[in-house]
């Protein structure tokens with residue numbers, strides 16, 4: 001509970017832009033040594049944040065991608081019984097040494113790392129509802145026991161834990177209470193301009209402004225099923241650049257719309273609304 | 283300064299407790315707020331709010347509480363900090379004490395604090411109009427001035443936080459408003475449950491080992507059925523005329539439910555105002571099946587979700603029909619058909635888009651005695667889902683809210 005003053009304050013990196021709110025949340029998490037939970041629309045840089053924190057602190061990044069079948073136990077270690085069974089029949093290794101068949105999960109790896117690491121638990125909401133609660137114990141105590149061997153894995157350095165959620169499921173209260181929370185707002189035009197500049201340095205100013213204008217017009221178009229996000233804008237500009245396009249506006253001639261809109265139906269709606277029914281080149 | 287802000291938050295439904303207070307105290311002690319109100323806004327938001335649904339409330343509380351402060355240029359007191367500081371010095375709070383604090387109501391905490399601070403009145407510098415509400419609070423400016431919040435400390439940027447809080451940027455995420463499809467999908471997902479079911483085509487490692495061991499080391503492979511979603515839902519929606527204003531929200535619920543991949547089975551039916559023997563397959567009230575057919579086909583563990591405004595002319599609840607929905611003097615009353623449904627399905631709810639204020643009268647109040655009724659909002663749907671997964675209604679006696 002004693003807060004350790006962090007000498008370094010997180011301020012984003014050259015390629016990851018932040019605002020005060022996000023910085024404050026990251027610094028709270030670092031100082032209080034609590035997990036940082038980030039939510040926000042797809043493409044708002046949740047996953048990238050962990051990378052940026054690792055980079056700016058000079059720590060290694062370990063990533064745990066959560067899937068619908070992921071269990072908390074998988075993060076600690078898995079006991080590869082199938083391999084052991086196999087080896088016992090056909091293999092030549094020493095099957096009596098059970099440690100050979102214990103494989104550390106990302107959490108286990110983060111605990112046993114000799115230095116402080118950043119652990120990203122990406123898309124925690126994908127797993128079962130109980131998953132976050134199952135993690136709590138280990139995250140709190142920063143240790144666990146490998147039941148098969150009796151070994152205790154104790155964190156040498158408390159990892160910096162970053163957890164992202166796409167809000168597919170609500171997270172349990174007990175879990176939320178332990179986390180520092182930040183909701184990444186969708187970037188406003190100003191921040192987006194800077195994000196674009198980071199990804200496309202030297203981009204023609206007029207094209208950048210026009211692309212941004214079209215992008216926000218599309219985002220404000222309420223009939224879309226999936227609104228384009230930051231990553232789509234960046235991809236779209238990449239295509240425009242590589243194809244030598246110099247100006248864009250929201251009409252039937254809008255080039256490479258397929259890079260911005262991923263749903264067939266959205267392409268049709270945009271064509272109806274802005275292209276007098278004609279389908280833009282995708 | 284802080285305690286009233288905490289009360290303000292709690293009063294508005296953001297349940298900040300001792301855990302949050304401790305975290306905030308720690309962050310302020312480390313100076314993360316850079317002694318400014320803007321910094322305080324961001325730090326407090328990161329530590330006191332746990333969901334985007336609370337951001338708007340937080341902003342409003344912040345605005346209500348700190349408005350005017352930006353011109354004052356005062357050193358604000360930190361009575362909370364000092365109190366928590368003491369708590370910490372008493373070798374931290376035990377989990378029990380924390381839990382207790384968590385449960386104390388704001389008034390109680392205030393009283394405790396006032397008592398505590400009266401004891402140390404010598405530290406009180408008085409006269410700070412930002413302390414307490416209405417200037418009556420004896421809370422002192424105790425010993426933490428170094429880390430006090432200084433407003434207007436950084437040139438030109440004063441009041442950014444207030445501007446930001448005033449923009450109401452998060453109003454759309456509040457969860458007491460009517461739902462959008464994604465929110466519904468999120469809520470419905472909570473209904474999911476799993477069971478092992480179907481053909482055994484997944485390797486059961488533990489059992490294989492046990493069997494192999496029993497088999498004196500001769501490999502014996504044991505398989506089991508994979509884990510599959512096991513939630514079965516019957517969704518019945520009112521398409522009566524009075525439901526027209528809710529057509530949009532109903533279609534969103536429909537699309538969220540029908541896109542949910544985590545139901546083993548989802549049956550969707552329609553009715554008009556009340557159920558008269560039959561549930562229909564289309565909103566045009568064609569096809570479908572009778573209540574006796576449904577209850578014969580579908581087990582009691584299916585979860586029944588009725589959606590409707592439950593508002594109609596009182597006599598409509600007592601219209602008697604046969605199972606085909608034809609008027610019959612010796613048929614069953616509409617209300618009886620509803621009760622049959624409620625009795626068959628062990629877990630049932632009624633979602634109502636009408637504001638809760640109108641539920642105490644008319645046919646709504648009658649139907650709410652048959653089905654546990656929840657508002658069709660993010661919060662309400664969440665509660666309904668919790669009820670469906672946990673609450674077992676005693677047959678025939680509906681839970682009341």
Ligand SMILES: Nc1ncnc2c1ncn2[C@@H]1O[C@H](COP(=O)(O)OP(=O)(O)OP(=O)(O)O)[C@@H](O)[C@H]1O
Pocket residue numbers: 015016017018040041042043044045046047048049164166195198199230231234
């Ligand atoms: N703040 C930022 N600074 C620089 N680039 C950014 C920023 N935010 C987003 N991007 C760009 O958007 C891309 C998508 O970011 P990322 O994958 O981290 O999003 P996400 O929030 O994790 O999305 P999802 O919910 O789909 O996983 C990044 O690869 C980067 O190019």
Ligand SMILES: [Mg+2]
Pocket residue numbers: 046047048122164
């Ligand atoms: Mg991501």
